[in-house]
Each structure stands twice: as C-alpha cells, then as structure tokens.
Amino acid sequence: MKTLKNRGLIVLILLAVYPFNSQLLGIAPDDSLVVKWKDINVFYDDNERCLICHGEEYYTLSDTVAGVSQIRNMFQDYFVNREDYYDGVHKSFSCTDCHSSDFIRFPHDVATRLEPRYACIDCHGYDENYAHLNFEEIEVEYNNSTHASVENFSCWKCHDPHSYKLFASEVADVGELVLYDNNMCLACHANFTEFRLLTDREEINVVSKHEWLPNQVLHFESVRCIECHTQISDSILVAHMVLPKDQAVKNCTECHSANSRLMSTLYKFESKEKRGNGFFNSIILNRSYVIGASRNIYLGYLSLLIFLGVLSVIGIHIFFRVIKAKRK
Amino acid sequence: MSKGLYLYPKWIRLWHITNAVLFLILIVTGISLQFSGQDEPFVLVSFKTAVSWHNGAAFFLTLSYVVFVIGNSVTGNIRHYRNNSSTYIQDLLKQFNYYRRDMFRGEPHPFPVTEESKFNPLQRFSYVLAMYAGMPLLIISGILLFYPGMLPRNIFGVSGLLITDLVHIATGFLLSIFMVIHIYTCTLGSKPTTLFKSMVDGYHHDDH
Structure with a gap:
C-alpha cells in the first residue's frame, strides 16, 4: 500500500x-x-x-x-x-x-x-564496423596522455556523445575543423569554472601562455591546439596522446618546413588524397598557407634556373672583360 | 684635379646604403623563412630570429622607401627617372649592345653621364621598374602578409595568403636578381671600384 x-x-x-x-x-x-x-x-x-x-x-x-x-x-x-x-x-x-x-x-x-558511464571503447572497441577508427589505439593513447591522470576525466569531457559528429575526416573547410576542435580544448582550458571541476591547478591564461607565438591570432585560427600538444600518431585519425605542457612543440620549424608536422596532423585527410597532385606543392593545399611549408617545387627550380642563368651571363661577361684587359 | 660631377647628394647616398643593408637582411631572412627546416642548406638564420629580423627590416625599408619617394619628388631627383627620349627602344638596345659587344671593342659609352642625365637608358628602365613597380608591390604584399586579416580567405578557390605570398616571394626574388645585376654593372666603371666610390663621396669619377 x-x-x-x-x-x-x-x-x-x-x-x-x-x-x-x-x-x-x-x-x-x-x-x-x-x-x-x-x-x-x-x-x-x-x-x-x-x-x-x-x-x-x-x-x-x-x-x-x-x-x-x-x-x-x-x-x-x-x-x-x-x-x-x-x-x-x-x-x-x-x-x-x-x-x-x-x-x-x-x-x-x-x-x-x-x-558509471560508458566510454567510447565500451561500444566501439574490438568491433570490425569501427576498425577503421581504431578505438583500441585511441584508448592506448588516451591512457598515456596527461588527461588520463586527471581524476573523473573521461571521453565525454571533450566529446559530447549527445552532439558528437565525425568532423575531422568529413569537413570540407579546415577552418571549421580548427574551430570545432579548439572549442573542445577551450571549453575547459579557457573556462576556469569547468577547469576547476577537474583539477586544483591555477587558472590558465591561454593568450599569455602563448605570447611567444608570432601572429598568435592567426595561429589560433589556423591550427588546432593538438597540433603542438599531442604526439603525432600514424595509426589513428586524430592524435589523443595529450603531452605534458613542457613537451609541447615550441620549435617553429616543426610546422614551418618542407617536412611539416601539419602533414601528419591537420592536413592528414586532405593530403592523403591530394598529395603530389597540386601545383602548390605536395605539402600544403591550395586553401592553406604555411610559411616554409607552402613551397612550389616548379617555382623553386625556375628561380634557381634564373639565378644560375644570371650568374652565368655575369661570369661570361667577366671572362671577356679579363681577356680584353689582358690584350691591352 | 677636379673631383668630377657631384651627382649623389648626401641624402641619396644615405638612403642608398640603408636600402642596400636592409635589403640584404631581408634576402637572408626571407630565404631562411622560405626554406626553413632543420636540414635545409639555404637556412642561414633560425626561423624565430628570421621572423623578427625580417619584420623589423621590412618596417625600416618601408620607411626608407617613403623617404626615397618624397626626397626624389622634393629635390627634383625624379627627373633622372623620367624618359624624355622619342627613341626609347632604340636607346635601350644601343645601351644593351654596348654592354654586350661595343665595350669590348673599346667603343665610347653611348650615353655619357651628365648633370642632367646621370642614368643610361637601361639604368633608367630598370630603376623605374624596381623602385616604382617592384618596391610598392613588395611592400604592399609584405604588409598584407603581416596583417593577414586584411586578405580575402579565398581568391578563385586559392588561399588569399598563398597568392599574396607568391607575389611577395616572386617580387622579392626579381628584386634580388636586380640587385645582383646592379652590383655587377657597378663594376663596369673605368676601374671595378670607381662607381662604388661615387656612392661613397657623391662624385662621378669616370669620364663617361
């Protein structure tokens, strides 16, 4: 009753x-x-x-x-x-x-x-339907990341299962991908109310911490936090091993070089399809531009040819001047 | 003994040496940026240093260019850049043939230097192209790269930054080639060092 x-x-x-x-x-x-x-x-x-x-x-x-x-x-x-x-x-x-x-x-x-909440691996792990996403490797990387050492941290802190979309491999605009992914990080790292739920660390000022970065706004708009703060992974689409802050990339030429790190991270998806076919170098695609990495091999050879041509003409001119001087 | 024609007043010589030094810094740092990487053979300066030196030198080069344009107009030096000849192409060819052939035959300089005309036709042509077309293009594209927010994200499906960068690099390269040729032609005085001396004391020492 x-x-x-x-x-x-x-x-x-x-x-x-x-x-x-x-x-x-x-x-x-x-x-x-x-x-x-x-x-x-x-x-x-x-x-x-x-x-x-x-x-x-x-x-x-x-x-x-x-x-x-x-x-x-x-x-x-x-x-x-x-x-x-x-x-x-x-x-x-x-x-x-x-x-x-x-x-x-x-x-x-x-x-x-x-x-207890499910983690991604609980449903997607060891399932051939999701084998291409390699959740098992994601799990390994996550367990080795700094996030794993934070109590009560889980997949859901970054990926809301109620709205999650497959973004990285499907989005057409890299800028959208950058915004989407960086918002994940900033939801905690730029929001102390959320951040303090997980850690006793003092508040992080993302802007002042990255003051050393030239053209900071452009970097924030153009690349994802994980480009520098994770270890590159070849076996999964998006690296999940978030590194301790002292191991973050601070060497400009990691990205600004012919062998740019971005090829294995941000431009991984597009580059696989378009690598080697574009006029604007193998590395960075037409919609993007990275100093030191956006090289055009044809223009490189052309400029070398012009330069050597000019030097040759000068050399020949000098040669005849010397001959003339000797005849005097 | 006469020192010769006084053709290069102090402000031009000061501007010229400033321009040359800044341009050399920009070439070295620009190449270091373009070919940045750990094992690249052309990198003379680290990326971080190259960024700050390139930006700093570019700022002063822009200032120096403004001084040049204003100074040229105010002092009347711009008259040496104007072409008043009706036989412009023939003059260019004549000067070219002099460098190519006639100077080896011991023929006289086709356009002797005077107070009213200190540049030969080829000099005038290349200086106008370099200073009134190349430099503005280089400076404007450089400013746009420094403030990329001013650029359209896409131009005909290609990154606005990438196109601006190509313009900047191509112009910088052509101006560098101009500089190499300019330095070489300055050895064509009566002695290889005569014309360089002119840019130090301001007097034209050659008899042509």
Missing part, C-alpha cells in the same frame, strides 16, 4: 514537471523537424520523456500539494539540444541505450545519477 502511495507521488511529480511553455519562448521544434527526427530515430517518443525537460533550457518545477511552481534553468551540462542530438553520430539511439531506465524516476536518485 505504501509502495503504491509512493508510485502515485512519483507520477504526480512527473506530471508536475513539465517544460516551461516553450512555444511562448519561440523555441518549440518545428513540426517538420519532428517528422524528420521521427524518421531518424524510432525511439523519438521515448526520448521525449527525457527531453521534455533535458531538451529545454527552462523547465517548470511544481509542487502540486503546496500549489507552488517555479521556472528553473536547465543546468547546461544536462541540457541536450534536439537538433544537435538528431544530427550527431548517435542520432538513432534511445536515451536508455546508454542511461539507466531508473532515470524515469524523478527526482533522479543519487545512485542513478552516479551510474
């Missing part, structure tokens, strides 16, 4: 917690989007039981017994944007594929909230 009473209370509370009138806020999903999402995900309606709160930036918390209700902000970490979710790699998933079905109870109890 007591159990039934409890269940009734839970149902009452569940009914009382409904999203703030999202239509008034103008953020209700478009009907056509809902149709599209239902096509993408057969669990759409099931997921709405979670997203009715977690898919809204605001929700209304009501105590039906006392007749009190308040509009609350959904805590950012627990907010799932439907558009991003149904556009991400996990778009066909039900919430309960990864989360406990005990979350149906509200308020969610502490034990449920502290459930």
Whole structure:
C-alpha cells in the first residue's frame, strides 16, 4: 500500500514537471523537424520523456500539494539540444541505450545519477564496423596522455556523445575543423569554472601562455591546439596522446618546413588524397598557407634556373672583360 | 684635379646604403623563412630570429622607401627617372649592345653621364621598374602578409595568403636578381671600384 502511495507521488511529480511553455519562448521544434527526427530515430517518443525537460533550457518545477511552481534553468551540462542530438553520430539511439531506465524516476536518485558511464571503447572497441577508427589505439593513447591522470576525466569531457559528429575526416573547410576542435580544448582550458571541476591547478591564461607565438591570432585560427600538444600518431585519425605542457612543440620549424608536422596532423585527410597532385606543392593545399611549408617545387627550380642563368651571363661577361684587359 | 660631377647628394647616398643593408637582411631572412627546416642548406638564420629580423627590416625599408619617394619628388631627383627620349627602344638596345659587344671593342659609352642625365637608358628602365613597380608591390604584399586579416580567405578557390605570398616571394626574388645585376654593372666603371666610390663621396669619377 505504501509502495503504491509512493508510485502515485512519483507520477504526480512527473506530471508536475513539465517544460516551461516553450512555444511562448519561440523555441518549440518545428513540426517538420519532428517528422524528420521521427524518421531518424524510432525511439523519438521515448526520448521525449527525457527531453521534455533535458531538451529545454527552462523547465517548470511544481509542487502540486503546496500549489507552488517555479521556472528553473536547465543546468547546461544536462541540457541536450534536439537538433544537435538528431544530427550527431548517435542520432538513432534511445536515451536508455546508454542511461539507466531508473532515470524515469524523478527526482533522479543519487545512485542513478552516479551510474558509471560508458566510454567510447565500451561500444566501439574490438568491433570490425569501427576498425577503421581504431578505438583500441585511441584508448592506448588516451591512457598515456596527461588527461588520463586527471581524476573523473573521461571521453565525454571533450566529446559530447549527445552532439558528437565525425568532423575531422568529413569537413570540407579546415577552418571549421580548427574551430570545432579548439572549442573542445577551450571549453575547459579557457573556462576556469569547468577547469576547476577537474583539477586544483591555477587558472590558465591561454593568450599569455602563448605570447611567444608570432601572429598568435592567426595561429589560433589556423591550427588546432593538438597540433603542438599531442604526439603525432600514424595509426589513428586524430592524435589523443595529450603531452605534458613542457613537451609541447615550441620549435617553429616543426610546422614551418618542407617536412611539416601539419602533414601528419591537420592536413592528414586532405593530403592523403591530394598529395603530389597540386601545383602548390605536395605539402600544403591550395586553401592553406604555411610559411616554409607552402613551397612550389616548379617555382623553386625556375628561380634557381634564373639565378644560375644570371650568374652565368655575369661570369661570361667577366671572362671577356679579363681577356680584353689582358690584350691591352 | 677636379673631383668630377657631384651627382649623389648626401641624402641619396644615405638612403642608398640603408636600402642596400636592409635589403640584404631581408634576402637572408626571407630565404631562411622560405626554406626553413632543420636540414635545409639555404637556412642561414633560425626561423624565430628570421621572423623578427625580417619584420623589423621590412618596417625600416618601408620607411626608407617613403623617404626615397618624397626626397626624389622634393629635390627634383625624379627627373633622372623620367624618359624624355622619342627613341626609347632604340636607346635601350644601343645601351644593351654596348654592354654586350661595343665595350669590348673599346667603343665610347653611348650615353655619357651628365648633370642632367646621370642614368643610361637601361639604368633608367630598370630603376623605374624596381623602385616604382617592384618596391610598392613588395611592400604592399609584405604588409598584407603581416596583417593577414586584411586578405580575402579565398581568391578563385586559392588561399588569399598563398597568392599574396607568391607575389611577395616572386617580387622579392626579381628584386634580388636586380640587385645582383646592379652590383655587377657597378663594376663596369673605368676601374671595378670607381662607381662604388661615387656612392661613397657623391662624385662621378669616370669620364663617361
């Protein structure tokens, strides 16, 4: 009898917690989007039981017994944007594929909230469907990275499974890739509120730490943090072994040279396809430019030829001048 | 004994030596940047040093160029760069043939130096090209590379930076070639050092 009473209370509370009138806020999903999402995900309606709160930036918390209700902000970490979710790699998933079905109870109890979370390797490891992404090697690199030594760090600190997209190998514009990837790092390293959740270290000022870098803004816009802060990996698409800060690349010619490091990192995907075919050198592609690396082999030979030609003409001229001087 | 014609006033000589030194710094650092790398044979200066020296020298070269343009206009020195001849092409060929053939036959200089005309037609042509076409192109492309935010990201599908860099490097290279030829032709005085001496004391010592 007591159990039934409890269940009734839970149902009452569940009914009382409904999203703030999202239509008034103008953020209700478009009907056509809902149709599209239902096509993408057969669990759409099931997921709405979670997203009715977690898919809204605001929700209304009501105590039906006392007749009190308040509009609350959904805590950012627990907010799932439907558009991003149904556009991400996990778009066909039900919430309960990864989360406990005990979350149906509200308020969610502490034990449920502290459930162990899956890591990428738990689903993608040792599966031939994902063999090309080599999650096993990613796991090894991650375990050897500085991030692995941080308590409570996990894949999700950088890759939000609710919005994650395969970006690096698919994006057409390198600038977009740089922005996307750097935002991952800056979400903690330039946001002390997030950073202090994981470490006791003092706040990092990314700008002043990189003051030594000439044209700092251009570097930040053009290359990813991981270009210098990870160890190059040939076996995975994106290096995951984040190095201690004293091992970060500070030697300009690692990138600014014919054998640029960027070939094995940022331009890995494009360069594999276009290497050797472009007029603008094998290393950096037409859309990019890196001093010291953007060399054109044909122009190089042409300039050498012109220079040697000029020297030869001067040499011949000197020769005849000497002959003439001797005849005098 | 007469010292000869006084053709190169102090400001020109000062500008000339400043320009030469800065240009040499820019060539050395520019090559070091272009061919940067650990095992590259042309790298004379480390990348980091090359960046700061190249930027610094470029700043002063731009200033020196402004001084040159203003000085040329204000003092009237620009008249030596103007071509008033109606037989321009023939004059160029005549001067070219002198260097190519006639000077070895002991023939006289076709365009002797005077107070009103201190450059021969080939000099005038190459100096105008270098100072009023090459230098502005080099400086403007250099400024754009220094402030890349001013450049369009893409020009016909190619990086705006890359195109500007190609213009900068090509112009720099051609001006370097000009400098090599310029230095060599300065050995063509009555003695190999005569014309260099002119740029030190300002007097034209040759009889042509």
